[in-house]
Amino acid sequence: MRKICLTLPTNRACTAMIVALLQEAEYAARTFDVEVHVLILDSSGPATFAEHARAARTAPAAAGIVVHHLGEDEQRDFLREVIAAAGAVKQDLLLDLMLPDAVSYGACTNRAFLIAAALGCASVHRRDSDSDYQVLGGKPVYPVHHELMSLGKRAADAAAGVTGSDLAAEHADKPVVLVGSSFIGELSVDIGEMRDLDREVYHDVVSLWAPSEWSAEQKRELVDESFRGAGHDPFTGDRADLTLVDPMRVDMCNVSFHGVHERVPLPRRPTPSAATTSCCIWCTTPRCPGSFTTATS
Template identity: 65%
Template structure:
């Protein structure tokens, strides 16, 4: 029977989200011929982990749902065994890239990819702890409905399961590599306070994630659609489109990847403290011409209070700045991937890790002058805002050289991890996951 991994990485208390995830797992098992491995990767303190364990224990019994609740110690144990089995010459570095000391959006999802492989799962379906499902007429709108209808199927066979298709005929023989939706509610990046304080500064700051050579008009268009997801319109009825999915139309809180085609072939960038580092595979799927499904079972995005406290504000704004600096390298890779197109795939229609690793490594030789100008523009913008933003500008001023180096080094790390990835996935398939919670009976 087909196995899937429905996963929630978390570093914040979210027992209600785990309860809702259990409901989505039950929906999946009840409506599709599958086994569900419900995976919670928990980086929280002991008290919060205990609350999460309690939420998992209270889920209703189901013969085809198995829950796994792994704290960082259990994750580290699993990763150590996988890396050793893979035979890589740099086990310590790989372990650091997979489970770094700081926050990494890519690394937490990479851990889910490897654990899913160990569990024999064909696909990974990711949700976030600071989001929730929509409810309409007393029923919950679960994205897994569309994910399981098409993911992994030949695109031609997926046509009856979608509302419409815009997929070019030559791509109908490829497998559906990704199914995703977006979000409604607050901006995906917590910078609405900048927009409210000074719309001009907001435009200046957000436009910095565009390539420097773009026209002013193109940058304005990017600012208008950035971080807004699907807006605020609630779900009313289903719509699913088979297409080569625009990366701007999906979000990582509402995504599923077919492992053999994508996530078992190429990992996510493991950059620390960098917003957006987990979106790379969405671009790879698009640029390689892999089929995807875009649906409208959008998830509700909301913010937790922590990131607006003093330490939380500093940490979050730093992640945003590092995102802007990372774009020098990502735009280079995206442009090269768009040029490469279908050559990013092997003869079986699967993503080629060697091609991606080569492009990532190539990008590390870029001139950093553009990023220096980004930091200059950010300094001006934050000082214009005043208050704690001006204080943050002072904090950035003392870290400029380090931030420039980190952005480049993050791409070198991504190249290294991508080169090692297929061997790690093969090792994971032969490595048992330590201390699973066991089947829900």
């Protein structure tokens, strides 16, 4: 049975999201032939951690669900063992980079990738702790549905499970390695107040993550698109698209990877040799980031 990792990094109280995540895990195990490893990487304080632990113990008593709730001490022990076994140079520095004292979205996601690989999971499905799932027809809409419909498949085979595709025939044999979804609500990072106070400062800050060789117009377009998701229109249903997507447009909330997360460095932008799938799923709450889906050979 294929293993997948459904992961939730957090440093805040998010008991309701943990319960909802476990329900998504139950849906995945029931609907697809997978063993779901729920990985909660928890950097919150003792009281909040205890609340999360109680929530984690409410996991459905169903086959195919394994819950791992790890605090920073457990994560650090794991990293030390892996770094030592790898014989890495500057092991203390590597440990600090993987588990820094300050909050780091990137480092926490890297730890999820590493632990998922150690668990033998074929894919990683990341969720955000201050988001929630859309509800349609009285039922929650789980991103894992679209993710498992496409991840790891040949693009040609995944085409039957999406709404539309604009991939050229030359990409048909390439695997789908990234599936992500857009979101409805506030910006996916906490810089909305900066944008409201001073648009020029906001532009200067957000454009810092654009490649240095980009033109002013390209940077402006990136700033205009970044962290906005699908805006604020009410959710009316999913549309899943198989297409080429620029990884620069991928946001990290409802996003999943197959294989490519174990390759460093990641490709910075699509090339003719990269096939991509884009699965758009509108999420419910304010701040449910996500974007698009990339399939790369």
